[in-house]
Amino acid sequence: MSSYRYRVTVEKLSDANGEAVHGQSLSFYATNHDDILAIVERLQTKLPFESGTVAALGVGLRLFSEVALMRGNDPLFAQVRPALRDFIQQLKIAPERPPAGAQTS
Secondary structure, eight states: OOOEEEEEEEEOOBOTTSOBOOSOEEEEEEEESSOHHHHHHHHHTTOOSOHHHHHHHHHHHHHHHHHHHHTTTOGGGTTHHHHHHHHHHHHHHOOOOOOTTOOOO
16 A cells, blocks of 8 residues: 655644743654645635644544554554544535635525
8 A cells, every 4th residue: 555654743832831842842754545734635624623723633633543544453443443434434524614704695
């Protein structure tokens, strides 16, 4: 199966008290059978959330679901797999929202 390859970086900007934090980050490579950036772009047209929230959902969901898929027989994922499949299916069939400011009839 061909895969897209990604470098994922998470950088801590502040702690729980709002104090700035410098130099704390995590970076790793991940592969995915889907184009995560295209998925996030499609979700932006379907979900009524801020773009950062949609990006976090799309990236996190795809990274998690790829691990669950690749570890198909691992009992750790047995209970979550059906719900994850249903959730992703609902996202796929969700209708697009009209663009912001567009009038609906």
